Amino acid sequence: MDMFIATILGILAAGSPLVLASLGETISERAGVVNLSLDGAMLLSAMAAFALALTTGSAWLGFLFGGLTGAAVAGFLVVVSVYLGCSQMAIGFILTLLCRDLAYFLGNDYARLPGPDLGYWSIPGLGGISPVVYVSVIAMFLVWRWMFFTRSGLRARAVGESPQAAFSRGVKVNRIRILCVLTGGFMAGLAGGAYSLAIKNGWGRPQGCEGAGWICLAIVIFGGWSPWKVVAGAYFFAALQVAGIHLQDLFPGLPGPVFQVAPFPIMILTLLLANLGRMRRVKDLAARNPFVKKIVSGLNASAPEALGKDFNEDM
Amino acid sequence: MSAPGFRMAAPVRLVAVAAFAVAATLIILLLAGAPPLDAVSVILDGGVGSRIRALQSLGVWTPLMLCSAGLLLTFAAGLWNIGIEGQVVMGAIAATCLLRFFGEGAGTFPLVLGLLAGMAGGALWAWLSGALRVYGRVHEIFSGLGLNFVAIGLTLWLILGPWRQPGAASLSGTEPLPDDFWLPMPGGFPLWQTVLAAAAVIAVRIILTKSRWGLVVKASGQNASAAALWGLRPGLRALQAMAACGALAGLAGALQVTGLYHRLLPSISSGYGYTALLAVMMAGFKLGPVIPICFFFAILNVGSIQLPLGLRLDSSLAGVIQGVLALSVFVVAGLELRLRRRKGGA
Incomplete structure (x- = not known):
């Protein structure tokens, strides 16, 4: 039983940065903008969060700074793509590589140093739980409430589906997109901070969270751009990571790095x-077979109509 | 579209890009507390400071150029071949695998086979990514990226497992190949690599400007549904362009094994696939500017190796400068467009 609880807690912890970053990306993609810079931005935020935590001695200040770093990267992406008409894909991809190298370059002085971390908030009977788990759970409910039960959430979804229609009804498309992408970037930055201050403490080359951003981008597609399915996807991949550690014990012949991929x-x-x-x-098959239809409709999800398409308010 | 208005002359654009890039790099260097002029001189001295270092930079130019040439084909087909990194790795694995079958004294014939095997390995990996896109509707960014990680995992498994050095397995790579299979380098000059890279440049130029296939690929890339109506089979063209790019990337990987390291290493690709992507984007997806940009990127890569020794800075500065440059090109192009629109009174 202890083993079971420990595994669940492990999945919750490993999943919290994935939940934060994937939900952030869901927000920005529901508003129509793909933030391809996620992986590099998370790494840069992880470095920034750890560096500030080390300098100030406050892990929470570092965590917040991680979020701001992520928001800054996302802000650059969205401003350049909205106001200068640059391709979201190209800028996002360049940014992901640039931020990764920037993280290694600027973080050189902080590599392999012991530093503060966010510690644990215990629940009696369960044991220590990292604060980032609480943050990610709160984020789930906030994102869901905001996206489906508020005016601005509705507007954001409208902007992602049909910016022209939203604009003609007086919605400020660019402003909403910028706010959504900034929020998404902030959450990705928190995810980076969660890695360096709670999940894989410290900074180094490699930090250990490389590639997580790409998984989050895939989780958003897998989860069909719907927050709860995205959360489920994030925990699914977290479970895989935790299972990898156990599988390593089962197959001692295979070297550890193989499980990481x-x-x-x-x-x-x-x-x-x-x-x-x-x-x-598959659609034909589903039309004939009700069982297949059930499975397919569960998996089926369509992307926001205007995802990745640039919109110009002046035209 | 062609409203008479503001249009930057090419030299002005170049100066603008350089100014942006220099300003951004300066800020980054000052943030890291690094002396900017010293960093530049260390990189330049490390990259072209002596005959040997200049030849090393030429040696890095060749895989970058092979990858960039291939990427021009996939970009023409409208594909983001981020999997190119894994295609380089698979080329290296395939070449090593074939050469391991031949023992010492087998002559140079297996070497040629090894290069071909590298091309096949890269092409297969690229085809896989393309097939996932064409038949499985998985975007090539994700399939390619996933396959990159798989290729790296495969390399690690081979190095630590079946191909480990006698004695202790270590991350320093497999046992060196017999020197029959080392690509000849007369006077340290990467002759064959340069010849092959130049041949790839010429071939891609002819394919994209003169051949019917190139035209069909470009048509499919620009408007897949229109191309399908004309019976141009865009799915097939996408697969062909991917395989061609993968073959060039695989060749780059095979050359890394036979020409440079003479063994399989965990980081055999040195990230050249990603660097080539930056170079091609910076060149505005055109062949002409890619050639000097790859030279410049190669000098940055080779020169930055001296940074940790000389200035205690991380060598990732090369990647930072490359990224900043590519970004500057896009920002300047965007600014230009905005200025032109404003002057045109749109």
Whole structure:
């Protein structure tokens, strides 16, 4: 039983940065902007969070600074793409590489140093739980409430589906997109801080969270841009990471680094699965077979209509 | 579209890009508390300061150029071949795998086979990514990225497992290949690498400007549904462009093994696939400017190796400068567009 609880707590902890970053990306993609810089931005935020925590001695200040770093990267992306008409994909990809190298370059002085961390908030009977778990759970409810039960959440979704229609009804498309992407970037930054201050304490080259941002981008597609499915996807990949540690004990012949890449082929398979329902042959089959139909409709999800498409208010 | 208005002359644009990049790099260097002029002189001295270092930079130019040439084909087909990094790695694995079958004294024939195996390995990996896009609707950014990690995992498994050095397995790589299979480097000059990279440049230029296939690929990349109506089979073209790019990337990987390291290493690709992506984007997806940009990037990569020794800075500064440059190109192009629109009174 202890083993079971420990595993669940492990999944909750490993999942919290994935939840934060994936939900952040969901917000910005529901508003129509793909933030491809996620992986680099998370790494840069992890470095910034740890560096500030080390200098000030306050892990919470560092955590917040991580969020602000993520927001700054996302802000650059959205301002350049909205106001200068640059391709979101190209800028996002350049930013992800740039931020990664920037993190290693600026973080050189902070590598392999012991520093503060966020510690644990215990629950009696369960044991220590990292504060980032609480933060991620609160974020889930906030994002869900905001997206589906507030005026601004509705507007953000409208901007992602049909910016023209929203604009013609007086919605400020650019402003909403910028706010959504900034919020998403802030959450990705918190995820970075969660890695360096709670999940994989400290900074180094490699830090250990490399590639997590790409998994989060895939989780958003896998979760069909719907917050709760995205959360489920995040915990699914966290469970894989935790399982990897146990599998390593089961297969001592395989070197450890091999297990670290396991999430990636599974990421491709889950994307394949999520896209199956959109293929004609599978649609035909679903029309004839009610069981297949049930599965397909569960997996099926469509992207926001205007996702990745630039919109110009002046035209 | 062609409203008479503001249009920056090419030299003005270059100066603007340089000014942006220099300003951003300066800020970053000052943030890191590094002396900017010293950093620049260490990099330049490390990259072209002596004959050997200049030849090293040329040696880095060749895989960058091979990858960039391939990427021009996939970009023409409208594809983001981020999986190119894994294609380089798979080329290196395939070449090493083939050469391991031949023992010492087998002559230079297996070397040629090894390079071909590298091309096949890269092409297969790229095809896989393309097939996931064409048949499985998985975006090539995700399939390519996932396959990159798989290729790296495979390398680590081979180095620590089946191909480990006798004695202790270590991350320093497999046992060196017999020197029959080392690409000849007369006077330290990467002759064959340069010849192959130059051949790839010429081939891609001819394919994209003169051949029917190139035209069809470009048409498919610009408007897949229109191309399908004309019977141009855009899915097939995407797969062909991916495989061609993968073959060039795989060749780059095979050359890293046979020409430089003479073994399989965990970081055999040195991130050249990603660097080539930056170079091609910075060149505005055009072949002409890619050639000097790859040279410059190669000098940065080779020169920055001296940074930790000389100035105690991390060598990732090369990647920072490359990224800042690529970003500056996009920002300047965007600013230009905005200025032109404003002057045109749109």
